Amino acid sequence: MKNILIAFISLLCTAHSIKIYAQSDERPPISPLWVYEPWVWEDSLNNEIGVMRLVNEYQQNQIPVGAIIIDSPWSLSYNDFVWDKSKYPNPKNLIRLLRKRGVRTVMWLTGCVNSESVDTKNQRSPDLEFVKSKGYAVNRGKESKWWKGKGVHIDFTNPQATKWWNSKLDELLKLGVYGWKVDQGEIYFGDNVETSKGTMSNEDFRPYYYRAIVEHSLKRNPNSMILGRGYSHQGGYAAAAKDLTVSWSGDFSGNWEGLKLQIDNIYTSAQKGYGALACEIGGFFNEKSTRKQFIRYAQFGSLCPVMINGGSNGPFSTHLPWYFGDDVTDIYRFYATLHTELSPYLFSVGVDAHNSGKSMLISSSHQDHSHKLGESIFVKALISDEDKTTIKMPSEGEWIDYWTGKTYAAGQEIELQYNDMQYPIFIKSGAIIPMHIQSDVTGLGDTSFKGKQTFLIYPNATSRLTYHKPTGEGISYDDIEVIVNADQRSISVNAHINEECIFLIKDINGQTKRIEKKGQSFSFSY
Template sequence: MNDRFTSRIVSWALALLFFFSSANGFSVGKNNPDPTLEPPIWPAWVHKHWVWEHNSTQESAMRYVTDYLDHGIPIGAVNLDNPWDTEVGEFVPDPDLYPDMAECIRDFHAMDVRVFLWVTCMVNEGAPGFQEGKEKGYFLSNGKTVKWWSGQGAFIDYTNPEAVKWWHKKLDNVLDMGIDGWKVDGADPYVMLLMPAMGYGGHHITWNEYKRDFNNDFFYYTREKLGNDRVISCRPVNDFVLRVGLPIVYTDREVNFAGWVGDNFNDWGGLRHALNDMLSSSRFNFVSYGSDIGGFRTDGKQYKDVFIRWAQLGAFCPVMENGGGGEHRPWMFDGETCDIYRKFVMLHHELIPYIYSQAAYSYELVKPTMRPQPGTYQYLLGDDILVAPFFEEGSRRTVTFPKDEWIYLFDESKTYTGGVKKLMFALDEFPVFIRKGAIIPLDVVNDVNGHGSALSSRYTTVLMYPKAGEKKFGLYEEDRKGAMLSYEKSGLSLTVKSTATGRSLLFSVRGEPVPREVADGGGAPLPRADSMAQLVTMASGYFVDGGVTWYAVKDASAGAEIRVAY
């Protein structure tokens, strides 16, 4: 069910289902209310690049992350996957695998790397606490066990208050080490094998009830213990039956802000399966998820083109994570693969202010961040970035452009209007287009992607592609009220504004003429710098660099306004 022809039909069907289930159809919601700018309920770090290896140890996991960093590839989080404990459901690190888990977590934190631990709802028969749990009635259906992919075990009974206390005491053993989240794996569907699943007091439990209780408990109890910068990573939609995006939903959008769409193969079919599930997840308004770059399941072969195209896709998902069976280290393919991978991880990190803000605004509007569009496997990332990922081999991609003008991200001299175009893309580029009129905030720390340089690292770079009229963008912050960025363009004038923010701002206005006059909101002229190096020493000013004019505001704590005349 995942061949090329079927996949084209599936992608269009998923887009149509989204259209009919969405209040705004394919539109960007022009009549939507302004963003609240209130802090989102999840942390921004989940949007950084994560990695993990299948069957790791304390030594190998540390070496794995260090190797990425040594290759110049940023890492924001690592998942310590199954197995890590003595037995599933015991929450005691296996001393042969992780001789000092607390030290391991501290070492990762010292590298500014967050730590997930793999977990399920199961307690396996081999766990030392299994017999106690069974005797005290802490498992569903009187402790009846089922065979699942990682052993024979019973289900914790979340409807029994004493069972939950017992379970939490076990969790505390690793929560007290300061983990940052759980990879909550999908053992919960096996509850249907109990036939029936009976809880505390004879309550009959459905899978829908059980998966809600299971995921909610890990989410809310972990936050109760450690704070609101902790998350769980769960499947949003994962069609493991036909792999065409059937709406098999594993969790609620209210607790899953770091999702992944399950276990895919490492070939083009696996990539299409991931796309099917990601686009299907949009119907249920999840805002932050991705897929295992390069696939979880392996056929023992390496597919360089699939791996690169999947990494590029990951860069334009709210969550960019890479791990699973087989080889996932980009430098083990070849130098070109590593260079491309590094470039796109850095681009993803640049996009975090945009992704975090658009995900937060989407959550408020009860809509997805990845929004399916007409065309084969196309979606909008937020309001203004069109992504047409590769889903089969080759360098040619047919792109269906919505109305408006679209600017090619990797060469802004190329623009396209509505209609169908067949385009060629080099292996180190990807079909991504920015809507004319957009505001795109970035964190730029180098010149790899052409959006600035190391000088930009002291600022939030704000790309602007002005068109006639007014445009607003809500820039959300993790721990405080956000700011509203905006511009108004009329005739030969442009006014750029920001409400109060603790950020220094570097507005990068693209495709406009050289300014004739530039002034602040009070009418005072702003000085023109001779170079970017000079501009970043100024309290405020501007610098013209070809077709881009940079406007710097070092202190925007009281807001900022720049008036430009052409």
């Protein structure tokens, strides 16, 4: 009877109900559409001037930005949620201005309340004594040193402590904050921690922390998210896969070793079942990227589910493409735009990942530094100054070189040379890739594509796609069925509403035919 009831509830709960998904099973949640637009941030100025400088310069260079992280320190003391007005004079107007510019605000936090702080205006949190007196901290309020000072960590196993904490989050959510960068603090409070549920391992405690924040945020705004660590070399697994709308792996340097370590962390997270995985371009600290390293970092990041650029190692120099010149700006613009154009595909792959309980990155290989982004796109990372690389194709299907149109067999091993603009990208023969094209930056379309649903198609035999088409900026979607029959040279579409579609159909010579159609359900020959 219980299984029947669960099945009935599942039928009632559509993709619009991420809250139930996040609480009821181990699958990664559906990430909102907006997270698949490029993110930026800096950890240097840490003020409104730095925020607006970044957004202004990216947009002036016609590079898309969908979100910005306001990192620490932004508050008077850590996690008191009171803005430092000397850094951010009018937070409400700032968040509104960013949103008007198409940029969502994501705020940094940890679960710690401090008596000593490294770089905030106030050393001691005004909440510290209250938290201790109420029993809202782990380890009976015993203070520990962590990377931002000394203090206590909130006991998220305690419902009253969590309720109090959520009331603090609400102040920012009301301003229009879209999500949280939930950073590590819990790992500094002992291998075992005393909680309201008794003593438990730090590993068992961590999910309470991340889950409390994501559940409350989704309750207030179903299209919000949290960015947290899946697997990280800096402490192992943090949040559970079912609680992370976006998974990132911590801090890396900007050199080749940093890129390789980040790829290793991302692939480990993917193999554990984390869904929407993020790459932080140029790393966070230590060595800065060279020109070549920055280009290859950016290209790899653009072909991950979530693309983030920011850090403390050259935030206003080597993290910015125009620092390296117009040619690198052009390359970065191309890949950031391609990433944005792929956002409908990424969203649909994210829904599939949720439904299957798998990652958006498939068949990731630590040895080959390669992965599939969904089922249709295969990527090989370039991880040295050498532009020549050996590529082993996936073990099934035929794969078409994005640049040349040449087809390679399953498992085939090839050696190719790439210039700075090009990157090893291969499309599966038979692929149907939904895209959002608004310009001519990538050469796939132009401004006449605005407002229309584009499908990039590589016909082979009969292929079909259940496209989970986003209906807004968040997690809601409608399903569209697309069937391509290469033998009959026909395409069929079944949708619930009238769709104005552009079909970009590749032939065996790499030429592209453009066909426009509109309707709910229709078929045509090409």
